Amino acid sequence: MEVQTLSIPQIKMTDKGFLTMRNLIQSRLGINLTDQKRGLLITRLNKYMKQAGFTTFQHYIDYLQDDQTGVSLGELADMISTNHTYFFRESKHFDFLSATALPQIMGQLRAQKILDFRMWCAAASTGEEPYGLMITLMEYLGDTYRSWDAGLLATDISREALNVAESGIYDEESVAKIPIGLRNKYFSKTQENNWLINQFVRNEITYRRLNLMRPELPFKKQFHVIFCRNVMIYFDQPTIERLVNNLYKWTAPGGYLFVGFSESLSGIQNPYRYVSPAIYQKS
Ligand SMILES: C[S@@+](CC[C@H](N)C(=O)[O-])C[C@H]1O[C@@H](n2cnc3c(N)ncnc32)[C@H](O)[C@@H]1O
DSSP states (O other), X not given: OOOOOOOOOOOOOOHHHHHHHHHHHHHHHOBOOOGGGHHHHHHHHHHHHHHHTOOSHHHHHHHHHHOOSSHHHHHHHHHHSOOOOOTTSSTHHHHHIIIIIHHHHHHHXXXXXXXXXXXXXXXXXXXXHHHHHHHHHHHHHGGGGGGSEEEEEEEESOHHHHHHHHHTEEOHHHHTTXXXXXXXXXXXXXXXXXXXXXXXXXXTEEEEEOOTTOSSOOOSSOEEEEEXXXXXXXXXXXXXXXXXXXXXHTEEEEEEEEXXXXXXXXXXXXXOEEEETTEEEOO
C-alpha cells in the first residue's frame, strides 16, 4: 500500500507580504525587523506554520490579526526575539540593588511607616531574572521580610517563557552560576536531578503575560524598582522613547529603572536621572 504524506509547501514571501509582516511586527510588538532578517523570518515562519497547520501565509496573517487574546503575538515574538537569560545576569545590577537601591528606598518607606514595596520585572522570560530579584530582596531583608508587604510582578509577552518561569525548574547548568550557599538555600533538588525554586519564593511572584507595547499599562500602583532589561534592544528609538516614558509614569518617586547594559538611554528623551551605567532614578 502506498503511504501518502501531507506536505505543506514552503511559504514564499513576496515583498508585499514581508512589508505587511514587518509593519505588523513593528506596530504590535515594537520589534524593528530589518531587511537582513527576512531570511530568518521565513525560515522560522515555515517551521512554525508546519507545526501549527497553517497552509498559507495569508491564513497566518489573518490569525494574527483576529486573535484578541495576544497569545499569537507571544508566539510570533518567540520566533523573532530570544528568551535567552540567566541567573544574576549583569550582576552589578543585583549588587547595586542590595547595596544602594534597597537600603535607600526601604529606609525611606520605613521612616514613613509604609511597609509596602513593589518590584516589576518587565521582560521576565523564563524566570531567572525575577527569581534572582526575589532572592536578592529576601537576602537583604532576612527575617524582617515577613513584616513587609513586598511583592514582585513578572511579565513577558511569551506564554511559553512564562510557563517555564512558573514551573520554577532549572537544570544543573542553569543554576551553576548561583553561589552554592544561595542555591542550597533557595532551591531543592528534584528526583530528575533538576533544581526547583522553593515554594516560599515562588509564592511571592505574580506572573502575567503583558505586551510592553500597550499604550496604557494596566497597573494600579507604581513600582519602586523596575527591571526592563535586554528587551529594548529589539525596539527602534521612538518605541524605546514611548516605553521609557511609560515606565517613568509607573516608577514611584525615588524608584529605580534598570535597563540592559547594551541599552543606554542616551539620545532617548526621558525624565529619569542617570545614576550609573544602565541604572536610572526618578527623582
Ligand atoms: C532576551 S530576553 C531578556 C530576559 C531578561 N530580562 C534578561 O535580561 O536576561 C527578552 C524577553 O523579552 C520578551 N519580549 C519581546 N518583546 C516583548 C514585548 N513587546 N513585550 C513584552 N516582552 C517582550 C521576550 O519574550 C523575551 O522573553
